[in-house]
Amino acid sequence: MQLIRVAKEYLRERQSPGIRFLHIAVLLMVISQIVVSNFAGFDDDGQISKKIVEYYGTWVHIITGLCLVPIALLFVFVELKSHGVKHFFPYLSGDHAQLKNDLMQLRQLTLPEPVSQGIASIVQGLGLGALLLVLLSGLTWFISWRYGASWSELVKDTHELLTGLVIAYIVGHGCMGVLHIFYAGKK
Numbered sequence: 001m002q003l004i005r006v007a008k009e010y011l012r013e014r015q016s017p018g019i020r021f022l023h024i025a026v027l028l029m030v031i032s033q034i035v036v037s038n039f040a041g042f043d044d045d046g047q048i049s050k051k052i053v054e055y056y057g058t059w060v061h062i063i064t065g066l067c068l069v070p071i072a073l074l075f076v077f078v079e080l081k082s083h084g085v086k087h088f089f090p091y092l093s094g095d096h097a098q099l100k101n102d103l104m105q106l107r108q109l110t111l112p113e114p115v116s117q118g119i120a121s122i123v124q125g126l127g128l129g130a131l132l133l134v135l136l137s138g139l140t141w142f143i144s145w146r147y148g149a150s151w152s153e154l155v156k157d158t159h160e161l162l163t164g165l166v167i168a169y170i171v172g173h174g175c176m177g178v179l180h181i182f183y184a185g186k187k
């Protein structure tokens with residue numbers, strides 16, 4: 001309970017109400033997608049399984065995924081508009097100064113503040129990219145499957161492969177976030 005209160009205060013201090021709402025919506029929907037995907041399944045003929053749990057599991061995964069597409073696009077748009085591209089991708093313009101600074105602090109076992117162009121923002125940028133790839137592959141699979149395209153199975157496999165990126169991101173970014181909340185709570 002104490003952790004939830006500190007987390008709410010931490011996010012309220014750092015994020016505007018709009019970003020906070022979108023971040024929590026994306027976070028909950030992505031975690032639900034990962035959990036529900038365990039109950040999804042297909043028959044050998046490429047159609048959704050007729051087993052009751054797998055049938056509903058697959059449809060819930062598809063419908064939540066489709067609802068997440070506009071919400072995630074809005075989140076990415078708002079993030080890029082409010083912070084700018086360089087905040088998340090400084091290395092694209094060859095600027096590694098803040099990253100080096102953060103890595104130096106980590107080597108001295110100090111937790112760097114989540115500042116612009118630093119390690120936290122760079123990880124967030126990669127996470128937004130991973131989220132878009134997973135959604136785009138899921139959406140492409142859905143359209144190709146509805147049209148009965150012969151290559152839809154290949155797109156499904158690609159989607160399953162790409163989900164690993166989002167899972168790795170949630171673990172990395174989530175742990176970094178929780179560490180910062182703890183650190184802020186102790187100060």
Ligand code: HEM
Binds near residue numbers: 135161
């Ligand atoms: C951020 C959003 C999404 C996440 C995190 C996600 C996550 C996952 C995961 C973890 C799996 C299982 C991978 C495996 O078994 O190795 C999966 C499978 C799948 N996803 Fe998604 N997914 C997302 C969006 C979508 C969307 C938008 C669609 C389609 C509209 C979709 C359709 C599917 C299908 C058809 C499968 C295969 C299910 C099976 O064969 O058991 N996903 N997804």
Ligand code: HEM
Binds near residue numbers: 014125127180
């Ligand atoms: C796919 C899911 C997620 C995405 C795409 C995402 C993306 C982002 C982005 C772009 C920001 C920067 C927001 C801003 O300052 O404008 C952020 C901040 C943050 N996120 Fe996430 N996030 C996700 C999941 C999570 C999870 C699971 C946790 C914790 C368990 C978490 C904790 C945090 C925290 C604490 C911050 C604030 C960090 C700071 O002080 O700058 N996020 N996230």
